[in-house]
Amino acid sequence: MSLVTTGELxxxxxxxxxxxxxxxxxxxxHVEAVVAGAEAAxxxxxxxxxxxxxxxxxxxxxxxxxxxxxxxxxxxxxxALHLDHIQSDxxxxxxxxxxxxxxxxxxxxxxxxxxLAATRAAADWAHAxxxxxxxxxxxxxxxxxxxxxxAHAPGARTDPAEARAFVADSGVDALAVAIGSVHAMTTRxxxxxxxxxxxxxxxxxxxxxxxxxxxxxxxxxxxxxxxGITKVNVxxxxxxxxxxAIRGFLAAHPEAVDSRTYLSVGRExxxxxxxxxxxxxxxxxxxxx
Numbered sequence: 001m002s003l004v005t006t007g008e009l010x011x012x013x014x015x016x017x018x019x020x021x022x023x024x025x026x027x028x029x030h031v032e033a034v035v036a037g038a039e040a041a042x043x044x045x046x047x048x049x050x051x052x053x054x055x056x057x058x059x060x061x062x063x064x065x066x067x068x069x070x071x072x073x074x075x076x077x078x079x080a081l082h083l084d085h086i087q088s089d090x091x092x093x094x095x096x097x098x099x100x101x102x103x104x105x106x107x108x109x110x111x112x113x114x115x116l117a118a119t120r121a122a123a124d125w126a127h128a129x130x131x132x133x134x135x136x137x138x139x140x141x142x143x144x145x146x147x148x149x150x151a152h153a154p155g156a157r158t159d160p161a162e163a164r165a166f167v168a169d170s171g172v173d174a175l176a177v178a179i180g181s182v183h184a185m186t187t188r189x190x191x192x193x194x195x196x197x198x199x200x201x202x203x204x205x206x207x208x209x210x211x212x213x214x215x216x217x218x219x220x221x222x223x224x225x226x227x228g229i230t231k232v233n234v235x236x237x238x239x240x241x242x243x244x245a246i247r248g249f250l251a252a253h254p255e256a257v258d259s260r261t262y263l264s265v266g267r268e269x270x271x272x273x274x275x276x277x278x279x280x281x282x283x284x285x286x287x288x289x
Contacts, residue, residue: 037274
């Protein structure tokens with residue numbers, strides 16, 4: 001196997017009514033852990049780099065992207081690269097040369113008309129470069145300081161009729177929908193609106209994406225896949241696994257100074273989390289309690 005396109009993997013997932021797991025990466029250890037976990041599960045995977053991750057890396061996309069490409073090319077399972085939650089047009093335009101086959105252009109904080117106009121322009125450019133593009137309608141919340149809105153607040157949930165018009169007018173290839181999940185949750189207590197998901201799946205003919213999946217319990221994730229979610233984004237769960245493992249190791253070994261000793265423990269914890277979540281989405285793993 002080797003580096004493949006996100007569109008190829010999502011087309012296959014949509015045809016088989018399964019879900020593709022996509023994990024946000026920050027360090028080389030994240031890259032290696034996601035690939036190792038996907039190989040252990042025997043499933044394809046998406047490596048995602050967010051705009052926030054690029055900012056953390058001194059604003060430079062290529063070092064992490066080059067590492068992800070190298071890992072993908074040597075993986076035993078298909079691996080795709082995706083640029084996530086991009087608001088900067090300058091960063092968007094770096095995607096093709098950096099090895100990414102898809103982008104998530106995020107203008108969801110803007111009023112509907114402005115979101116549509118910005119996303120349409122991004123989609124036109126992306127398609128001209130051969131890139132597959134995802135957008136967001138509604139507000140998942142919990143990212144970049146955006147609050148998680150009340151379930152009944154205007155714009156807190158994705159409206160099916162509005163979503164259908166948005167997809168048609170913007171030309172995007174997939175849509176991230178707001179159905180109750182929240183970014184950066186550290187507890188798995190989110191309750192999804194499965195009735196809304198059913199209506200969205202009936203209204204749209206593009207793959208639906210669930211953001212903020214780290215806070216969604218396993219049974220809810222399985223139900224979301226059954227209900228029409230095709231791509232499941234995970235980020236915080238990896239950071240919880242890595243940080244917890246490193247914190248435990250350093251507490252037990254206060255004399256440790258070689259970063260390889262604790263980074264390897266963190267990497268292994270992330271790989272186990274990746275394998276577990278992929279098997280949950282496939283319906284073959286018991287729910288975590």
